Amino acid sequence: MLNAMSASTAFSPVKTLMTSLDYLHRPARLRVLLRTAGQRFNPPRPPEIYEPAVTRRQDGLLASGAAQPHERATLHRIFRRGPNPTIVLGGFVPDSTESVYLIKDLLLRHGSVYCVNYPRTGFNAELLFAQLDDLVDEIAQYHHRVPTFFSVSYGCGLVFEWLRRRRLAGGERSIGGLVFVSPVVCTDDLLPRGAKKASTLLGRAIAPFMAGDAPPDERAIEKARALFAKMFEAGAQNREALKSVMNADEAIELRDRVLGTIRSITQGGACERVRSLQSMSSPIDYFNPATLPLSGAPTLILYAEKEDSVLDPGSPTRFVLESAHQAYFPRSRCAVVSNPKGAAVQHASLIFHHENFRPALHAFYGRIRTGQLSAA
Numbered sequence: 001m002l003n004a005m006s007a008s009t010a011f012s013p014v015k016t017l018m019t020s021l022d023y024l025h026r027p028a029r030l031r032v033l034l035r036t037a038g039q040r041f042n043p044p045r046p047p048e049i050y051e052p053a054v055t056r057r058q059d060g061l062l063a064s065g066a067a068q069p070h071e072r073a074t075l076h077r078i079f080r081r082g083p084n085p086t087i088v089l090g091g092f093v094p095d096s097t098e099s100v101y102l103i104k105d106l107l108l109r110h111g112s113v114y115c116v117n118y119p120r121t122g123f124n125a126e127l128l129f130a131q132l133d134d135l136v137d138e139i140a141q142y143h144h145r146v147p148t149f150f151s152v153s154y155g156c157g158l159v160f161e162w163l164r165r166r167r168l169a170g171g172e173r174s175i176g177g178l179v180f181v182s183p184v185v186c187t188d189d190l191l192p193r194g195a196k197k198a199s200t201l202l203g204r205a206i207a208p209f210m211a212g213d214a215p216p217d218e219r220a221i222e223k224a225r226a227l228f229a230k231m232f233e234a235g236a237q238n239r240e241a242l243k244s245v246m247n248a249d250e251a252i253e254l255r256d257r258v259l260g261t262i263r264s265i266t267q268g269g270a271c272e273r274v275r276s277l278q279s280m281s282s283p284i285d286y287f288n289p290a291t292l293p294l295s296g297a298p299t300l301i302l303y304a305e306k307e308d309s310v311l312d313p314g315s316p317t318r319f320v321l322e323s324a325h326q327a328y329f330p331r332s333r334c335a336v337v338s339n340p341k342g343a344a345v346q347h348a349s350l351i352f353h354h355e356n357f358r359p360a361l362h363a364f365y366g367r368i369r370t371g372q373l374s375a376a
Contacts (some may be wrong), residue, residue: 047076047097047115054138057130071124071272073131074117078104082111084176084368085145087135089116091153091184091348092202092273093228093265094258099152101254102245102354103361110365111145116155120264123272125279129162136173148177148368153310153348154277156183161280163294177368178299178329179361182307182348185317186282192312201227202310202347209274215267224270228262231309245352254351282316283328292327299329300364302357305338310347335360 052075061067076097086107090096096115100107107113114135116128139145151159159178166173184190184202187210191203198204205227208220216224246254286292301321311318320327325334337356339345345353 047078047113050075050077050114052131052134052138053142054134056137057133058127061127061130067124067127067130068122071119071122071127073119073128075131075135076115076117078108078113080108080112082109083145084110084365085112085114085139085143085147086110086150087114087116087132087147089149089151089155089158090118091155093261094232095261096152096155098254098257098261099348099350100150102351103357106358106361106365107150110148114147118273119269120261121266121269123269123276125158125161125276128158129165132162133173136175140174146174146176148179148365149175150179150181151183152181152350153184154273156180157185157277157280160185160283160294164281164286164291167291167294175295175297177297177364178295179364180299180301180321181350181357182304182310183301183317183321184277184311186280187278188282189311189315189317192314200308200310200312201231203312206274206277209271210278215271221267221270225262229259232258232262245354283320284316286328287320293330294328296330298364298368299325299332300360301325301329301332301334302360303334303336304345304347304349304353305336306344307347333364 058067058072062069062072088096088100088107090099095117097117100113100115104113116131118128136147139147149159159180160183163173187206190200191198191207191210198207205224208216208224286294303318303322307315307318321334325332337345337353337360339353339356343352345356350357
């Protein structure tokens with residue numbers, strides 16, 4: 001998928017971003033200045049590519065030929081001593097490292113952060129799940145901790161499927177907590193079965209990949225790329241959303257990373273990600289004693305107040321989580337994140353509305369268990 005993006009789908013002019021702070025009201029500007037000033041004295045450590053010490057399950061898959069090396073996800077880690085390490089799985093785009101760009105400081109207060117960035121040129125769910133199993137084992141074996149999984153949009157579907165499979169295999173993994181932000185767990189969340197036309201932007205982006213056995217042509221791929229860029233730009237061009245978020249340099253850096261990801265995903269990589277979503281069952285189908293509950297770990301489910309650009313109104317995942325989330329996660333809380341003083345919070349808007357997500361996340365991490373292995 002995805003050749004170079006045309007100029008028409010590029011980000012808004014750099015000048016607009018660089019001058020946006022000139023228009024901030026005083027409290028918003030102060031928040032940005034305090035954060036960036038602190039970073040000058042204590043520069044944030046960028047995520048480093050992490051080579052795991054435990055690779056038994058993924059090595060077995062690769063040796064059997066059931067997966068290929070180019071299908072392996074890349075792990076990035078920011079190390080911190082703390083009781084609650086976090087494993088992050090992002091949506092289709094941006095990468096996990098960008099998804100938590102402005103909330104990683106909150107996560108790092110509790111321990112290391114491991115970001116799982118999906119491969120650009122392929123995707124293999126079995127290999128990803130093997131990587132997650134290995135990483136959970138490594139954190140337990142070497143650090144004597146149990147991780148919290150923090151997943152966003154499509155990443156929530158991967159975590160649901162990983163939990164479902166582990167449950168059917170005879171028991172759940174030892175995990176410290178679960179956070180689901182704007183969950184997308186099956187294709188029906190985006191594009192209802194039998195619908196002739198998608199009603200949402202993300203549904204329109206993935207529809208060509210679901211039209212038949214043949215991969216979509218270059219025109220359809222370019223359209224999908226433009227739609228993903230449009231979803232990102234919708235927040236980035238909104239001055240209200242920018243006010244308390246970032247300075248000009250951060251905005252430019254973020255733009256380059258996100259649009260670079262969109263450009264670099266190949267046709268094969270995009271098709272295989274969508275196929276993995278197609279293969280996932282609707283959570284409605286989980287409703288049996290062999291599958292539920294998925295996990296007894298503390299769980300936080302967060303929806304945005306304005307999900308309609310991404311989630312179909314009949315999303316089965318949203319229906320079951322808002323009406324019966326404790327059947328899936330007995331120690332769960334489900335809430336809607338809103339912004340009463342500005343632009344409405346959009347689907348998975350952890351960048352442009354990170355301040356609105358922070359209270360719920362801060363309270364959740366404050367309540368979950370210490371993460372000691374003996375507590376799992």
